[in-house]
Amino acid sequence: MAIPTNQNDASSETVLVAKGVSKAFSGVYALKGVDFDLRAGEVHALLGANGAGKSTLIKILDGVQPQDEGTVEIDGRERTPADIATVFQELSLVPSLSVAENIFLGNEPRNRFTFVDRKKMNRVAKELLEGLGLRLRPEEPVENLSVASRQLVEIAKAIHRDARVLVLDEPTSTLTKADQLLLFESVRDIQKSGVGIIYVTHRLTEVFELADRVTIIRDGRKVLTENVAEMEMATLVREISGTAIDEDGPPKESFDRFAHPETVRRSTTGPKLRVTDLSGDRFANISFRADGGRIIGIAGLIGSGRTELLETIAGARRAMAGEIELDGRAVRFKHPWEALKAGVALVPEDRHRSGVILQHSIQRNLTLAHRRSLTRAGFVDNRAAANLVRGLADTLQVKAASMASPVQSLSGGNQQKVVFAKWLQPGMQVLLLDEPTQGVDVRARQEIYSVIRRFAEEGAAIVVVSSDFVELNELCDEICFMTSTTMSRSEPVTDDVTDQYIYSRLNERVLQSHERDHQ
Structure with a gap:
């Protein structure tokens, strides 16, 4: 098991502190009294099962969503929108624009005639990319890049804002092994600049390969924060799920x-x-x-x-x-x-x-592929449909308020379960x-x-x-x-x-x- 060589000690500068963060939706807590801190130059893995509250915490840290209770501070002061940059799974780049144009989008340097100074933009972008260890051409159209390289451009765009904290949300979910290695190399280079990195992933092997510390959230509450060097894989699995994994799966x-x-x-x-x-x-x-x-x-x-x-x-x-x-x-x-x-x-x-179909209910999505077998005399047998949906949801343990909930209200992992269950x-x-x-x-x-x-x-x-x-x-x-x-x-x-x-x-x-x- 690989242990990171960039372990941070207790004397490292703390850049982000969240205390007692809580958030409720319709009276149900998504987060309850969560504490979290991040050190400069640290990769801090944030783990939890689907629906545990990770996405809600990220949105609160980023300022996209207000917390109901608690505080979030950067360098001992109230955070600003420029302090934290989040790179989500769905990238926000414009494919037809160049790498440099995407990095400076909305903040392009201008000459004295108020025209975009492309020469300066490409030069500064090149310096930024080289400083992050990224081997990308500023003039290259983003549509020509691999998925991994596009993610690196998104990261460079975030760093250009002088963010103190970088959040990477499932960055390797669609990457090949070669692209993962490229991303990891770039993340290690970014660490050296003193930026704190929050790394959200479901791939636990990446935690031991890349992270310095790990925090686990379960059912909206923090259950532990530990140095990765002191953790074992079995402990991570147990703390994320609340129990040891049953290899036999569902009954x-x-x-x-x-x-x-x-x-x-x-x-x-x-x-x-x-x-x-x-x-x-x-x-x-x-x-x-x-x-x-x-x-x-x-x-x-x-x-x-x-x-x-x-x-x-x-x-x-x-x-x-x-x-x-x-x-x-x-x-x-x-x-x-x-x-x-x-x-x-x-x-x-x-x-x-x-x-x-994100806007439709879980039940409607799950019954779409079974329409023929559920139809009696031209009408859908609602009782049979309900029984079918209940069986599918129980088998894959889809977490939802009800089967009438829209799929878009689910966490990403539970959405994937619905996709899978639809065709069983x-x-x-x-x-x-x-x-x-x-x-x-x-x-x-x-x-x-x-x-x-x-x-x-x-x-x-x-x-x-x-x-x-x-x-x-x-x-x-x-x-x-x-x-x-x-x-x-x-x-x-x-x-x-x-x-x-x-x-x-x-x-x-x-x-x-x-x-x-x-x-």
Whole structure:
């Protein structure tokens, strides 16, 4: 386990102090008497389960939301809007503008004729980027950058405001291993400038790799603040969830409440799904097979066509060439509903764009994919729908005031649970999962893993695309390595397979692909 080399001692300067912070919504406390402090040049991890109150605390610290009780001070004085900069998961950059233009957006330097002084803007931006250890060109359009580089521009934009505190909210949720390493390197450089960093994450391995201290919030209350060097992974898991993780997941009867075993075809002989020389608009000549009862992982860099491959199989994109077989029968779905009818479901990566309808209730979202089975004589059976929704919500332990609550009122992790639960159907043959636990806390992640494994036990073939190599290693039976033009034979997951191994093997595949392209 890696221990940070930049541990701060008690004599470090304290830049932020929050005391007794409380916040209630409709009489229900989201935060109750929370104390929090941050030191200069420190990475302080803020952890908690979905709905624990992390987002509310961040908004209060940032000044976006007022607290009902308590105080927040920067350097012993009342904070100002310029003191704290927050980089959220959804970035606020303008893709068509350059790196420098985004950094200075709304505050551009001007010459004596009141025109934007682009030469000065690019020069200052270059100095800022170099000072943060970022190897980015000020003139480069943001739309040309990787997701990781865009996040770094957002960070540079925040630092340009001379913020004393930088908040990073789930910064690696969509990043590949290479991009994560780039981000970590930049965060360490920012530490050296004396900026205090609050780091919010559900990936606990990152805490031990990057953070100096950790604070855990549970049910709106602070349960501990400790030096990371004095913590163990098991302690983090226990304090976040309130109990030790139950590896067996939710009880069997909870799952069977909606997934009726008698309706599931349990044959696991031969491949449920076979893809042969499949080509789409972002990939070419991809072949692999997924057998019933097996979980196949696909590792690939951003831009390799991983997401587009799953969307093409599920009918959300048009296949240009190649074959798709389901249970030995050639298929070519024109729409995801055709795939769903045949027993193939896709859980998409972008929950806001294609996973849920945020303004609609949890019940309406969960019943959308079950409309056909819930309809009797042209009308929806409301009692059956309510029972179905209750079973789905209990299985994935969706936290909500009621099933009539709009999805947009839920935490990010609970929104992801709704996306996942929406496609859990008893007759499922192939489940295509694109970043299935993105933004989900450690306990919810294990609950989702349990349901995925249960589907595999009942004979379904599972295909998982994930940027989290630890997840692929923990969840999958086999792993394929994908570039835009190749898919390697799947390799079984053994004790020798680590996230570093997956990363190195993937880089080998990329280099081999580039060599073939240039021959």
